[in-house]
Amino acid sequence: MKHYRIAVIPGDGIGKEVVPVALDVLQHTAEVFGDVTFNFTEFPWGCDFYQKYGMMMEEDGIEQLDKFDAILLGAVGDPRLVPDHISLWGLLIKIRRSMDQSLNIRPAKYFEGLASPLTAPKEFDIMVVRENSEGEYSEVGGRIHRGADEVAIQNAVFTRKATERAMRYGFQLASQRKGKLTSATKSNGIVHSMPFWDSVFDEVREEFPEIKANQNHIDALAAFFVSKPQEFDVIVASNLFGDILTDIGGAIMGSIGIAPAANLNITGEHPSMFEPVHGSAPDIYGKGIANPIGQIWTAKMMLDHLGEVNMGASLLQAIEETTAAGVKTSDIGGQASTKEVGKEINKRIKVLS
Numbered sequence: 001m002k003h004y005r006i007a008v009i010p011g012d013g014i015g016k017e018v019v020p021v022a023l024d025v026l027q028h029t030a031e032v033f034g035d036v037t038f039n040f041t042e043f044p045w046g047c048d049f050y051q052k053y054g055m056m057m058e059e060d061g062i063e064q065l066d067k068f069d070a071i072l073l074g075a076v077g078d079p080r081l082v083p084d085h086i087s088l089w090g091l092l093i094k095i096r097r098s099m100d101q102s103l104n105i106r107p108a109k110y111f112e113g114l115a116s117p118l119t120a121p122k123e124f125d126i127m128v129v130r131e132n133s134e135g136e137y138s139e140v141g142g143r144i145h146r147g148a149d150e151v152a153i154q155n156a157v158f159t160r161k162a163t164e165r166a167m168r169y170g171f172q173l174a175s176q177r178k179g180k181l182t183s184a185t186k187s188n189g190i191v192h193s194m195p196f197w198d199s200v201f202d203e204v205r206e207e208f209p210e211i212k213a214n215q216n217h218i219d220a221l222a223a224f225f226v227s228k229p230q231e232f233d234v235i236v237a238s239n240l241f242g243d244i245l246t247d248i249g250g251a252i253m254g255s256i257g258i259a260p261a262a263n264l265n266i267t268g269e270h271p272s273m274f275e276p277v278h279g280s281a282p283d284i285y286g287k288g289i290a291n292p293i294g295q296i297w298t299a300k301m302m303l304d305h306l307g308e309v310n311m312g313a314s315l316l317q318a319i320e321e322t323t324a325a326g327v328k329t330s331d332i333g334g335q336a337s338t339k340e341v342g343k344e345i346n347k348r349i350k351v352l353s
C-alpha cells in the first residue's frame with residue numbers, strides 16, 4: 001500500500017467548487033484500485049486569506065508545502081478583492097519559483113462530446129512543454145525618459161541550463177508518445193535568443209535520433225494549431241510562446257474549463273504543483289456550474305507524476321466516457337452541475353485490464 005501526502009490549495013472563486021469534486025474523484029479512484037491512500041491537507045490560502053491577514057499565504061508556507069509529495073491547486077486571484085499582481089506573485093508565482101517548477105506541461109486533446117469549434121479533423125492529442133522560469137517573462141529591463149521620448153526595454157533571458165532542460169524533457173516525452181517533436185521558434189525575426197534556442201534544439205535532437213523532430217515559427221505554429229492540430233505530438237516552447245499556444249489549445253478543445261496543467265519540478269528536490277489552466281472565473285462562481293474536468297484532468301496528471309499511471313489512465317477514460325454520454329456542464333453544451341459531472345466520472349472509474 002502506497003501513501004501519498006497531498007497539499008491542497010483550493011484558492012479563489014470556482015477553485016473552491018472544482019477542487020472538492022476532484023478530491024472526491026481521487027479518493028474514489030484510490031478505493032477502486034485499493035493499493036494507494038491519499039492524505040489531503042487543505043490550506044485556506046488565497047484572496048480571502050489576504051483580506052484577513054494581509055498576505056496570500058502563511059510566511060513559512062513554502063516550508064510547509066515542501067513536506068508533501070505533490071500540490072493540487074484550484075485557482076488564484078480575484079481582482080475584485082486583491083490586485084492580480086499581488087495575488088499571483090504572492091502565491092502562484094511564489095510557489096513556482098521557490099520550488100524550481102521549471103516546466104509547465106499542458107495537454108490539448110480532443111474527445112467526443114467536447115464543443116471544439118474546429119471544422120478540420122479533430123483527432124488531436126498534443127502535449128505542450130512550456131519553459132516556466134525565464135524567457136520573455138524576465139524582470140530584466142526598465143523605462144527611461146518621459147513623454148514623447150519615453151522608451152521601455154524588456155530583455156528576454158534564455159539560459160543554456162533552462163533551455164536544455166525543457167528541450168530534453170520534450171524529447172523524452174515524445175519517445176513515450178508518438179515520437180514527434182516540434183520546436184516553437186522565431187529565429188527569422190528574433191536575432192539572439194531564438195537562434196540560440198534553435199542551436200540547443202539541434203544539439204539535443206542528436207541524442208534522440210529516433211524522434212521525428214522539426215521546428216516551426218510561432219506564428220505559423222499558432223495557425224497550424226487551428227488548421228491541422230492532428231499533426232502534432234509534443235511541442236517545446238518558450239515561456240511566452242507556450243503561454244499563447246496553450247490558450248489556443250484550450251480554445252480548440254472547446255472550453256478553457258477542460259484544460260489541465262502541471263508545474264513540474266524535475267530535480268525531485270521539491271514537490272510539483274498541479275493546477276488547471278482556467279482562473280477563478282468570478283462571473284460564474286457560486287452557481288455550481290463550473291466545469292470540473294480541467295481540475296479532474298489535472299488530478300490525473302498528478303497521478304501520472306506520482307507513477308500511478310494506471311489510475312491516471314482510468315481517470316481520463318472516465319472523463320471521456322462522461323462527456324461522450326452527454327453529462328456536461330453548460331460551457332461545453334450540457335446542463336449538468338459541477339457535482340453531477342464528478343459523480344458521473346466516479347461511476348465510470350474502473351481497474352483497466
Ligand code: ATP
Pocket residue numbers: 014075076077256257258277278279280281282283284289290291292294329331
Ligand atoms: P485568471 O486571471 O485567474 O486567469 P480570467 O478571468 O482571466 O482569470 P478565467 O477565470 O479562466 O480567466 O475565466 C475566463 C472565462 O472562462 C470566464 O468567462 C469563465 O467563466 C470561463 N471559465 C473559466 N473556467 C471555467 C470552468 N471551469 N467552467 C466553465 N467556465 C469557465
Ligand code: MG
Pocket residue numbers: 279
Ligand atoms: Mg487569465
